[in-house]
Amino acid sequence: MREKHRPVYSSDKGRLCPTCTQPVASCRCNKKKAVPPPKGDGVVRIGRESKGRKGKGVTLITGMTLNPDELKALAADLKKLCGCGGTVKDGVIEIQGEQRQTLFDALQKRGFKVKLSGG
Numbered sequence: 848m849r850e851k852h853r854p855v856y857s858s859d860k861g862r863l864c865p866t867c868t869q870p871v872a873s874c875r876c877n878k879k880k881a882v883p884p885p886k887g888d889g890v891v892r893i894g895r896e897s898k899g900r901k902g903k904g905v906t907l908i909t910g911m912t913l914n915p916d917e918l919k920a921l922a923a924d925l926k927k928l929c930g931c932g933g934t935v936k937d938g939v940i941e942i943q944g945e946q947r948q949t950l951f952d953a954l955q956k957r958g959f960k961v962k963l964s965g966g
């Protein structure tokens with residue numbers, strides 16, 4: 848069984864990264880450069896927040912994977928639809944008032960996977 852004693856150089860590690868010479872599986876070079884994956888799981892969540900807003904709640908839409916321009920445009924549409932003010936903050940659309948059902952229907956109509964969350 849001379850095969851047994853033959854040293855194995857790379858077949859056990861697979862491909863090596865040319866940058867850090869680590870096995871590709873444990874290499875972090877590409878992971879740093881890679882575009883961060885969209886936040887969340889592709890499900891848009893519609894929640895509510897009323898803390899510290901003097902009882903006037905806002906409806907929050909999170910989990911959006913749109914780019915900032917698309918997000919702004921969508922927020923503008925939703926504001927018009929609800930007849931309320933709102934903003935986009937850190938990728939989250941905030942619409943004033945309790946608008947969850949309206950937004951749920953509107954987003955679903957646009958083809959988003961939507962879930963209502965929070966109380």
Ligand SMILES: [Zn+2]
Binds near residue numbers: 868875876
């Ligand atoms: Zn590497």
